[in-house]
Amino acid sequence: xxxxxxxxxxxxxxxxxxxxxxxxxxxxxxxxxxxxxxxxxxxxxxxxxxxxxxxxxxxxxxxxxxxxxxxxxxxxxxxxxxxxxxxxxxxxxxxxxxxxxxxxxxxxxxxxxxxxxxxxxxxxxxxxxxxxxxxxxxxxxxxxxxxxxxxxxxxxxxxxxxxxxxxxxxxxxxxxxxxxxxxxxxxxxxxxxxxxxxxxxxxxxxxxxxxxxxxxxxxxxxxxxxxxxxxxxxxxxxxxxxxxxxxxxxxxxxxxxxxxxx
Amino acid sequence: xxxxxxxxxxxxxxxxxxxxxxxxxxxxxxxxxxxxxxxxxxxxxxxxxxxxxxxxxxxxxxxxxxxxxxxxxxxxxxxxxxxxxxxxxxxxxxxxxxxxxxxxxxxxxxxxxxxxxxxxxxxxxxxxxxxxxxxxxxxxxxxxxxxxxxxxxxx
Numbered sequence: 001x002x003x004x005x006x007x008x009x010x011x012x013x014x015x016x017x018x019x020x021x022x023x024x025x026x027x028x029x030x031x032x033x034x035x036x037x038x039x040x041x042x043x044x045x046x047x048x049x050x051x052x053x054x055x056x057x058x059x060x061x062x063x064x065x066x067x068x069x070x071x072x073x074x075x076x077x078x079x080x081x082x083x084x085x086x087x088x089x090x091x092x093x094x095x096x097x098x099x100x101x102x103x104x105x106x107x108x109x110x111x112x113x114x115x116x117x118x119x120x121x122x123x124x125x126x127x128x129x130x131x132x133x134x135x136x137x138x139x140x141x142x143x144x145x146x147x148x149x150x151x152x153x154x155x156x157x158x159x160x161x162x163x164x165x166x167x168x169x170x171x172x173x174x175x176x177x178x179x180x181x182x183x184x185x186x187x188x189x190x191x192x193x194x195x196x197x198x199x200x201x202x203x204x205x206x207x208x209x210x211x212x213x214x215x216x217x218x219x220x221x222x223x224x225x226x227x228x229x230x231x232x233x234x235x236x237x238x239x240x241x242x243x244x245x246x247x248x249x250x251x252x253x254x255x256x257x258x259x260x261x262x
Numbered sequence: 263x264x265x266x267x268x269x270x271x272x273x274x275x276x277x278x279x280x281x282x283x284x285x286x287x288x289x290x291x292x293x294x295x296x297x298x299x300x301x302x303x304x305x306x307x308x309x310x311x312x313x314x315x316x317x318x319x320x321x322x323x324x325x326x327x328x329x330x331x332x333x334x335x336x337x338x339x340x341x342x343x344x345x346x347x348x349x350x351x352x353x354x355x356x357x358x359x360x361x362x363x364x365x366x367x368x369x370x371x372x373x374x375x376x377x378x379x380x381x382x383x384x385x386x387x388x389x390x391x392x393x394x395x396x397x398x399x400x401x402x403x404x405x406x407x408x409x410x411x412x413x414x415x416x417x
Contacts, residue, residue: 092315100315102337115363131363236363243335245356251316251390 039202041165046123049165049199053119054235055227060112061182063223070224075185081216084186088179096253098177102240103255104154105132106178107171107193108209113182116233126160126167126197131235139169146172152189154178167197176261180211188215189261203229215261317358317396321387325355325395329379334362334372341400343381356394357383375400375408 041049063072077085084091092100099105105113115131124142129135141160150157156174160167176189191213198206205227212220246252327345339359346352359365362372375381385397401407 089314097315115361233367236366238336238361238363240336243333243340244337245333245340245358246316 041199041201044121044123048123048162048167050121051119051126051167051197051199051205052121053229054231054233055117055119055205056230057111057113057117057227058225059114060223060225063108063112063181063185070226072221072223075221076218078214078216078218080188081186081213084216085184088184088186091258094253094256095258096255098255100244100252101247101255102133102244104135104178105130106154106174107137107156107195108180108211109178109182110135110137110155111209115238116230116235118235126169129235131238133240134238141167152176156193158193163196165198169193169195169197171195175257177257186216187211187213190215205229313396316388316390316394317386318389319386321389323383323385323387323395325357325383325385326380327355329375329377329381330354331377332372332375336362338362339365341375341381341383341397343383353393355383357385357400358394358396359400370408381408 042052044050058068058070060068060071064075065071066073075081075085099109104110110128110130110132111117113130113132117131118129120127120129121141124140126139126141128137128139130137135155137155137158139158139160141162143161144159146157146159150173152173152175154175154177156171158169158171160169162168171193174187174189174191174193176187176191178187179185180187191211194208194210194212196206196208200206207225207227208222209225210220210222211217241247247254325343325345327343329341329343331342333340333342339362341357341359343355343357344352345355380403382399382401382403383395383397384399384401385395388394399407
């Protein structure tokens with residue numbers, strides 16, 4: 001496998017695509033998506049752009065990592081958010097790690113993790129299939145509102161709508177147990193996630209992830225990604241618990257949810 | 263055999279750099295595809311879940327021994343091997359590797375490593391002093407690398 005080496009001062013778009021290509025090749029994918037960029041975005045039956053495909057979702061273990069285009073320069077922590085950020089290690093020691101317990105990674109860590117993502121879409125739904133833990137997330141795009149009195153959950157509840165050819169997905173009703181990224185930036189149950197998906201051509205999606213979480217951050221912040229289509233990668237089963245020796249043998253504690261995230 | 267904990271010397275750095283330039287699929291290998299080639303991608307990570315909970319980056323270890331079992335499963339594979347120390351005592355070590363799907367995509371198969379194969383593992387020892395390690399590299403005597411890749415990134 002050839003490792004990608006970035007040289008020079010390429011523009012952010014090019015950097016994003018290059019990163020995605022490298023990830024594709026690391027996954028054993030074709031890495032040949034750019035050959036199709038001249039083709040227009042495919043359309044749904046209703047004429048809207050389709051986001052369907054397997055995508056080289058950007059690996060982003062730290063949303064503030066300046067080596068990855070689209071990063072956040074500085075996270076505007078509240079006092080509560082700062083305490084959660086600085087106390088993550090000790091929290092995991094006392095309460096266990098939800099990821100180590102094979103619990104759901106939530107939206108951002110599933111999108112920015114090392115495993116591929118597939119999108120399936122029709123007129124009324126966008127479905128995200130995450131290889132990480134074999135999870136799925138359904139986003140109705142038929143204009144329905146959020147469900148009243150739905151108990152909060154790891155991925156929350158999403159609804160989608162169109163702003164021209166850009167799909168806007170709003171997610172609320174999160175349980176507040178997940179972290180933003182691998183490194184452990186916090187979020188609370190008051191968080192609202194706004195994502196935009198714009199398929200600029202057949203093989204490229206421009207994606208944004210905005211977190212509005214007044215308990216944790218004093219202002220919203222946004223991560224910007226460019227994903228390349230990766231038709232050579234097929235999602236595989238990921239049964240997280242089957243060989244989770246660290247949990248079975250007691251080296252990771254059973255997860256105890258935090259009680260102060262509401 | 264030898265359980266040679268070695269200093270994190272320039273030799274080690276070169277060894278790791280050579281691996282990083284041609285990475286196999288440990289989860290964190292995907293972490294920074296545009297990073298400089300001589301940066302081992304796992305070292306700049308903290309909060310790496312079970313790695314941080316279990317293994318010590320400051321305790322590198324090299325193990326050579328005979329494979330006794332391979333558990334190919336999520337979230338990470340485990341390879342068990344008999345390792346003989348300088349006094350001739352044989353101990354069975356457990357070595358954690360990468361995620362099976364990532365390994366598969368990079369050409370490795372469930373039976374790529376067989377019981378009885380002699381392998382050399384470079385990795386990091388468990389914090390609790392038990393006979394476990396997290397592998398950076400697993401190599402056969404002819405130098406071919408198998409199951410390379412660490413679980414030190416996301417799962």
